[in-house]
Amino acid sequence: MLGMVLRRFRDMVIVLVLVGTVMFFILQLIPGSPARAILGEYATESQVAALEAELGYDRPVHEQFFDWFGGMVTGDLGYSTSMGRGVTEAVFQHLGPTLVLALATTVLSVAIAIPLAMHTVHKPDAWSSRLLMGLSNLGLATPNFWLALVLVLIFAVNLNILPTSGYISPLSDPLWSVWYLVLPVVVLISNLLALLVMTLRESLSSELLSSYIRTARAKGLSESKVQYRHLLRNALLPVITVIGSNFGTLLGGIVIIEIIFVIPGMGWALNNGILARDLPLILGITLVSALIFVLINLLVDIAYGIIDPRVRVQ
Amino acid sequence: MSDMFFRIENLHVGLNRGDSVLPLVDDVSIEIKRGETLCVVGESGSGKSVTFLGGLRLLDYTAPIVLEGKVLLEGKNLLELSQNEMAQVRGNRVAFIFQEAMEALNPAYTVGRQLVESYVLLAQRRGHRDKKKIHTDGAIKALELLQEVGMHEPEVVLKKFPHQLSGGMQQRVMIAMALIGDPELLIADEPTTALDVTIQAEILTLLRRLQQERGMACVLITHDMGVASEIADRIAVLYAGQIIEVGPIKKMLTSPQHPYTKALLECVPRPNLRLDGRLRTIAGNVPAPGQVPPGDRFAPRNPLASEKSLREPPPIRFSENDQHMVRSWDPITNWTPELVDRLTGWDRSSQHRRMSPLDEVIIELKNVNKTYAAREGITSLVRRFSGQCRAQGTRAVKDLSLNIYRGEFFGIVGETGSGKSTLGQLIMDLEQPDPGSEIRVADLDISAKRNFTQEKKLRRQVQMVFQNPQDSLDPRRTVEQSIAEPLYALTDLSRSAVRARMSDMLDAVGLPLSVAKRPPGELSGGQRQRVALARALGPKPSIIVADEPTSALDVSVQGQIVNLLLDLQAEFELTYVFITHNLSLITAVADRVGVMSGGKLVEVDDAETLVESPGHPYTKKLLAANPDPFAEMGKVGTLA
Numbered sequence: 001m002l003g004m005v006l007r008r009f010r011d012m013v014i015v016l017v018l019v020g021t022v023m024f025f026i027l028q029l030i031p032g033s034p035a036r037a038i039l040g041e042y043a044t045e046s047q048v049a050a051l052e053a054e055l056g057y058d059r060p061v062h063e064q065f066f067d068w069f070g071g072m073v074t075g076d077l078g079y080s081t082s083m084g085r086g087v088t089e090a091v092f093q094h095l096g097p098t099l100v101l102a103l104a105t106t107v108l109s110v111a112i113a114i115p116l117a118m119h120t121v122h123k124p125d126a127w128s129s130r131l132l133m134g135l136s137n138l139g140l141a142t143p144n145f146w147l148a149l150v151l152v153l154i155f156a157v158n159l160n161i162l163p164t165s166g167y168i169s170p171l172s173d174p175l176w177s178v179w180y181l182v183l184p185v186v187v188l189i190s191n192l193l194a195l196l197v198m199t200l201r202e203s204l205s206s207e208l209l210s211s212y213i214r215t216a217r218a219k220g221l222s223e224s225k226v227q228y229r230h231l232l233r234n235a236l237l238p239v240i241t242v243i244g245s246n247f248g249t250l251l252g253g254i255v256i257i258e259i260i261f262v263i264p265g266m267g268w269a270l271n272n273g274i275l276a277r278d279l280p281l282i283l284g285i286t287l288v289s290a291l292i293f294v295l296i297n298l299l300v301d302i303a304y305g306i307i308d309p310r311v312r313v314q
Numbered sequence: 315m316s317d318m319f320f321r322i323e324n325l326h327v328g329l330n331r332g333d334s335v336l337p338l339v340d341d342v343s344i345e346i347k348r349g350e351t352l353c354v355v356g357e358s359g360s361g362k363s364v365t366f367l368g369g370l371r372l373l374d375y376t377a378p379i380v381l382e383g384k385v386l387l388e389g390k391n392l393l394e395l396s397q398n399e400m401a402q403v404r405g406n407r408v409a410f411i412f413q414e415a416m417e418a419l420n421p422a423y424t425v426g427r428q429l430v431e432s433y434v435l436l437a438q439r440r441g442h443r444d445k446k447k448i449h450t451d452g453a454i455k456a457l458e459l460l461q462e463v464g465m466h467e468p469e470v471v472l473k474k475f476p477h478q479l480s481g482g483m484q485q486r487v488m489i490a491m492a493l494i495g496d497p498e499l500l501i502a503d504e505p506t507t508a509l510d511v512t513i514q515a516e517i518l519t520l521l522r523r524l525q526q527e528r529g530m531a532c533v534l535i536t537h538d539m540g541v542a543s544e545i546a547d548r549i550a551v552l553y554a555g556q557i558i559e560v561g562p563i564k565k566m567l568t569s570p571q572h573p574y575t576k577a578l579l580e581c582v583p584r585p586n587l588r589l590d591g592r593l594r595t596i597a598g599n600v601p602a603p604g605q606v607p608p609g610d611r612f613a614p615r616n617p618l619a620s621e622k623s624l625r626e627p628p629p630i631r632f633s634e635n636d637q638h639m640v641r642s643w644d645p646i647t648n649w650t651p652e653l654v655d656r657l658t659g660w661d662r663s664s665q666h667r668r669m670s671p672l673d674e675v676i677i678e679l680k681n682v683n684k685t686y687a688a689r690e691g692i693t694s695l696v697r698r699f700s701g702q703c704r705a706q707g708t709r710a711v712k713d714l715s716l717n718i719y720r721g722e723f724f725g726i727v728g729e730t731g732s733g734k735s736t737l738g739q740l741i742m743d744l745e746q747p748d749p750g751s752e753i754r755v756a757d758l759d760i761s762a763k764r765n766f767t768q769e770k771k772l773r774r775q776v777q778m779v780f781q782n783p784q785d786s787l788d789p790r791r792t793v794e795q796s797i798a799e800p801l802y803a804l805t806d807l808s809r810s811a812v813r814a815r816m817s818d819m820l821d822a823v824g825l826p827l828s829v830a831k832r833p834p835g836e837l838s839g840g841q842r843q844r845v846a847l848a849r850a851l852g853p854k855p856s857i858i859v860a861d862e863p864t865s866a867l868d869v870s871v872q873g874q875i876v877n878l879l880l881d882l883q884a885e886f887e888l889t890y891v892f893i894t895h896n897l898s899l900i901t902a903v904a905d906r907v908g909v910m911s912g913g914k915l916v917e918v919d920d921a922e923t924l925v926e927s928p929g930h931p932y933t934k935k936l937l938a939a940n941p942d943p944f945a946e947m948g949k950v951g952t953l954a
Contacts, residue, residue, distance in 0.1 A: 208376075209376065210417065212419055214376075214412065214418070215419065215420070217375065217401075220403070221435060230420050
């Protein structure tokens with residue numbers, strides 16, 4: 001287990017270096033000068049050139065790269081012109097809302113998916129199961145941004161029972177924060193929940209036929225113990241994999257949601273960074289997103305090892 | 315009647331298919347006395363598991379089952395109980411062990427936890443409430459039971475997960491788990507299938523001992539008359555959902571009256587005896603549920619059947635003391651060799667059709683080693699390249715040298731982990747041997763690097779048949795597509811020539827052309843293995859490596875496949891490498907046999923010599939562990 005974790009940390013470093021390098025050079029291809037974006041349309045060429053020189057954008061690309069790379073290794077991701085402070089600091093300031101969204105979405109999706117999937121497996125012919133499967137298909141097919149706008153229109157604009165946008169940190173005011181989180185989280189859940197119900201249903205129904213389930217019944221266990229103690233644990237494995245591999249998509253979805261609901265998370269900051277040609281900020285956010293993704297998948301592997309002893313490396 | 319504590323009366327089990335009910339078990343009645351062992355024998359699909367697992371309500375969950383009749387445990391009809399009430403019977407008064415304990419134990423929990431779970435459940439049912447005490451008691455009980463089932467280090471085993479144990483140990487854990495509630499009846503569904511013969515012998519001895527010490531009744535479901543002969547007090551034979559004969563073991567082994575019972579016995583290859591010629595078989599297959607013949611259900615497969623038995627359902631006849639029952643129009647009380655020969659399709663002249671091996675080496679193995687590397691981390695790779703250590707891992711094949719001759723039927727026998735399958739895959743070039751090994755197959759040096767043309771040439775020469783045709787045939791390809799695939803890949807035949815070859819091959823393996831368009835899922839196990847054979851034969855290879863080709867099949871079908879192999883050998887001049895764990899089978903048919911143990915070839919000899927005077931202690935051990943249903947039989951129908 002420890003060996004596995006260490007190996008994954010080594011892989012993580014490699015991934016981050018690759019992501020950083022590739023992103024750095026891709027961003028060089030974006031047209032438009034950061035200095036021009038800061039100074040605005042009416043600045044003269046010489047003003048722009050002067051600011052570029054001040055920010056270091058006039059130096060050869062490889063020099064800029066090594067500069068940035070050297071900084072990254074020491075934890076300094078450069079200076080964000082649009083935020084007016086260090087990138088590392090800016091990213092960490094905006095990390096909170098994104099993590100809250102991601103965590104709430106994942107935890108709620110799993111918690112809701114388990115009973116729903118169990119239900120569809122045990123009563124496959126019931127109308128409720130059919131409805132659930134239909135809704136799952138719908139959930140997968142509905143684009144987030146569209147659902148977000150429709151829900152805002154219904155619940156915030158017409159019924160006026162939920163706020164249209166905004167964010168309050170759960171740390172400062174837990175109750176009010178929920179008020180603001182409802183709509184964004186519902187939108188984000190619609191996709192993940194559908195995916196999880198379908199995955200779990202599939203794995204539950206195949207595990208249900210396994211021989212150890214028959215053994216559990218032959219032992220005289222009650223059906224609910226058979227289900228929750230023996231079946232669910234083994235059926236959760238593919239779900240965990242899906243959560244891990246889908247985490248990137250979730251982060252992508254959060255960017256859109258943060259823009260629509262004006263939530264000051266990393267996605268929102270990323271959007272501002274792109275508009276302002278704030279290259280160090282874009283790079284920093286990309287890198288931190290990659291870091292989160294890799295860490296989540298490390299957690300997935302560890303969870304796998306805990307749930308299924310067969311994958312533990314001796 | 316007081317000792318008849320478990321009794322099945324007129325049990326019908328059907329599968330509800332909406333508008334109709336498909337009958338699986340048809341009017342089965344049988345009783346089990348306290349403390350006796352009843353073996354229920356029959357081919358797959360005969361309804362033996364369905365009778366007992368269905369009767370104890372374990373199939374309710376997995377299929378829409380319709381149960382009629384009575385299953386009485388001390389007068390209480392189990393079919394009338396709710397599943398909640400049944401849960402109190404199962405694990406408590408009636409316990410189960412299943413085949414392939416690896417699958418039957420939950421992979422996610424330790425052995426200890428699964429054992430304690432059973433104990434806690436029972437303790438709570440019996441009204442104990444002190445949770446902590448129950449758990450410690452459970453752990454103590456688990457230790458005791460593991461000791462009782464013959465585990466050497468029970469404390470260590472408790473902490474292990476099922477996958478960390480060997481097959482035999484897993485089955486012992488299963489047995490310990492079944493014993494936790496001190497059951498009065500133990501139902502063992504094929505408990506030794508997929509185990510090695512030596513382990514099988516140990517498990518059977520263990521079951522026998524436990525059953526006698528505890529005075530427990532035991533129902534052992536098996537397809538193998540050999541197993542039944544080792545452990546049974548009484549034997550019941552099921553066919554197509556009906557009990558066709560029941561009796562005390564001695565009577566059933568030495569003078570069975572139903573032809574099916576006799577045929578099942580005769581189909582088992584004689585342990586430690588060399589059979590010249592073909593194996594005895596039962597023609598055809600068990601009829602599918604819902605398609606049973608009108609008369610005696612076995613009659614269509616019985617060359618001795620009378621006209622009447624083909625048309626009208628036979629009566630049930632009891633012996634005078636009620637100990638023996640047979641369902642037949644004309645029970646046979648005097649089996650002559652001629653009758654047995656006719657029944658099992660055995661032809662005295664067929665032995666001349668065997669080809670004799672030529673004096674030409676076709677497979678040459680010299681100092682062959684194969685090491686499966688342990689996980690290669692960067693550090694171990696660096697150390698290897700800098701010469702600090704050899705490849706680490708398990709050596710599956712060790713310094714093996716062997717010549718196999720053209721036209722030979724060469725058997726490789728060994729237990730799990732002996733390296734026999736690895737050897738087959740090395741010959742097939744599916745695995746790379748360690749450097750320094752020399753392997754020549756059909757004049758091709760396969761230890762050297764080859765290009766694509768040479769690879770194709772090798773594949774044309776050597777083909778393989780695998781253990782489980784269900785897994786080795788692509789379920790989404792029709793039979794035709796499966797057979798044609800290697801022909802397109804390896805030969806330059808035109809489309810029409812491939813089609814012609816395909817139908818020739820189907821014909822050669824005894825399948826009608828009508829199966830060509832069907833997926834393998836619609837065929838029986840024996841038919842699927844014939845398809846696998848046809849696919850292997852298609853490119854006209856000179857060598858066929860067959861890895862346990864019959865171990866997933868019923869003994870009657872096994873005979874059909876082996877006979878087919880013998881016929882095809884003469885027809886296509888084939889060399890066989892036949893890998894198996896079944897010593898009786900291989901000594902009965904192979905020209906020479908190599909015995910493998912721990913990656914080494916410990917003995918290679920003629921089949922006859924091997925049986926008569928085994929040289930290596932391991933061979934002796936294998937021979938001794940072979941169950942022998944004929945031990946008590948006369949010489950009727952034997953042919954040495």
